[in-house]
Amino acid sequence: MYKATVNVTLRKSILDPKGKAAHHALKDLGLTEVENVRIGKLIELNIDADNKDTAYDIAEDACTKLLANEVMEDFEITIQKN
Amino acid sequence: MSANFGVIVFPGSNCDHDAYHALAHVMNANAQFLWHKDTDLSSIDFLLVPGGFSYGDYLRSGAIARFSPIMQSVIEFANKGRPVLGVCNGFQILLEAGLLPGAMLHNEQLRFVCKQTYLRCETSDTMFTRTIDKGEVLEIPVAHGEGNYVTDEEQLKQLQDNDQVVFRYCNRSGETTEEANFNGSVDNIAGICNQQRNVLGMMPHPERAVESMLGSDDGKRIFESALHELASV
Numbered sequence: 001m002y003k004a005t006v007n008v009t010l011r012k013s014i015l016d017p018k019g020k021a022a023h024h025a026l027k028d029l030g031l032t033e034v035e036n037v038r039i040g041k042l043i044e045l046n047i048d049a050d051n052k053d054t055a056y057d058i059a060e061d062a063c064t065k066l067l068a069n070e071v072m073e074d075f076e077i078t079i080q081k082n
Numbered sequence: 083m084s085a086n087f088g089v090i091v092f093p094g095s096n097c098d099h100d101a102y103h104a105l106a107h108v109m110n111a112n113a114q115f116l117w118h119k120d121t122d123l124s125s126i127d128f129l130l131v132p133g134g135f136s137y138g139d140y141l142r143s144g145a146i147a148r149f150s151p152i153m154q155s156v157i158e159f160a161n162k163g164r165p166v167l168g169v170c171n172g173f174q175i176l177l178e179a180g181l182l183p184g185a186m187l188h189n190e191q192l193r194f195v196c197k198q199t200y201l202r203c204e205t206s207d208t209m210f211t212r213t214i215d216k217g218e219v220l221e222i223p224v225a226h227g228e229g230n231y232v233t234d235e236e237q238l239k240q241l242q243d244n245d246q247v248v249f250r251y252c253n254r255s256g257e258t259t260e261e262a263n264f265n266g267s268v269d270n271i272a273g274i275c276n277q278q279r280n281v282l283g284m285m286p287h288p289e290r291a292v293e294s295m296l297g298s299d300d301g302k303r304i305f306e307s308a309l310h311e312l313a314s315v
Contacts, residue, residue: 010187014232017188017266066149069142069178071185072232 001082002047002055008068008075009040043067046082055079085312087113088126090156090172092147097133097169097289104289105130109305118150123159127312131156133170133225133287143186143228144174153179165209165308166281170226173273173283182276182283183241184233190266194227198297199286200262201272202252205245208275209311210282210304219256220249220300222286224265224272229285231267231274241274249273249284 010016016038023037045062049055059077068075089101098115105113116126123129136147147153153175160166160181168176176182189195200221203214214220233241241247250270251262258270265285273284288301 013234014187015190015266017190017192017230021192066145067141069145069185071177071183071234072187 002049002052003080003082004045004047004055004059005078005080006043006045006059006063006067006075007040007078008043008063008073009038011072011074014072040073052079052081084112085127085309086125087111087128087130088116088123089113089130089132090116090118090152091132092118092134092136092150092175094136094138094147095132095134095171097171097287100287101130101132101169101289104292104301104305108292108302109309111305111309116152118147118152120152121155123155126159127164128308129156129159129164129166131166131168131172131175132289133172136171136175139171139228142178143171144176144178147171147175148178157181160276160281163278163280165312167210167304167308168281168283169287169289170224170229170285173285174228176281176283181281182274183237184231184274186228187230187232187266188228189226189230189264191264194225195229195264196225197223197264199224199264199272200252200254200256201249201286202256202258204247204250207245208248208279208282210275210307211248213307213310214303217256219252219254220291220303221298222288222291222301223297224286225290226265226285229265229267231265231271231285233268238268241271242269244277246274246277246279247271248275248282249286
């Protein structure tokens with residue numbers, strides 16, 4: 001069994017309204033050192049696969065088909081043995 | 083024989099009854115509900131994918147509904163050149179299904195916006211706008227939190243060059259100002275069609291603007307256009 005951790009983030013070219021709002025709030029809290037905020041999603045998948053590469057391929061398939069919308073989002077997959 | 087309108091019902095649709103009311107009771111058209119597990123569209127001439135919060139908007143608006151059993155039939159129906167209108171969440175579902183290009187982000191101001199808006203009709207060259215003049219202004223309400231239409235520059239140019247932008251947000255006099263573009267959509271886009279021009283997605287709700295007593299009946303214009311076109315086939 002493998003665990004895939006998927007990070008879905010808005011593409012760099014796309015303005016992130018939620019990140020912008022959080023950034024404003026952090027500035028209001030006095031955390032002026034924070035220069036930028038981008039908000040994404042973290043998705044964990046438990047995958048029954050024979051090896052790490054197959055687990056990665058399955059996770060990638062899940063991302064392109066459903067978990068991320070590549071018109072506006074990028075994704076990054078990390079695989080760990082469970 | 084008069085045309086049959088099908089209104090798809092997903093778990094979480096909430097504009098399905100308004101759409102049915104507009105079609106069946108106001109336009110006096112033949113309308114029926116289609117459950118999202120139905121797959122037979124052989125008796126349907128026009129599909130309406132209504133607004134709402136299908137599957138609770140989990141993951142992304144429309145992302146799960148896109149895989150409902152009926153959607154494969156909807157894609158085939160659309161690919162045969164038959165008319166599909168997606169309103170609000172219906173538009174989001176059509177984007178996720180790849181029937182229309184682009185995607186939706188949260189409104190720029192992060193607020194759910196429910197209000198009357200003005201739309202400028204940008205083309206009469208669709209069955210949904212055949213009887214509406216280019217440049218005409220319609221008053222139709224919106225109600226959405228994720229209607230900030232986004233697409234890359236290349237795709238936007240393609241939409242513009244192919245006359246696929248059907249509606250733009252504007253002010254009462256038809257000017258597409260920044261102020262009128264309340265959700266931050268690229269190029270004030272409120273509605274687009276596909277290249278074949280038989281699939282229209284729009285964020286504003288024409289089915290909520292069919293009785294002047296309730297503010298506006300400009301939404302009827304879109305259904306009248308569709309009925310006119312279907313009757314002439």
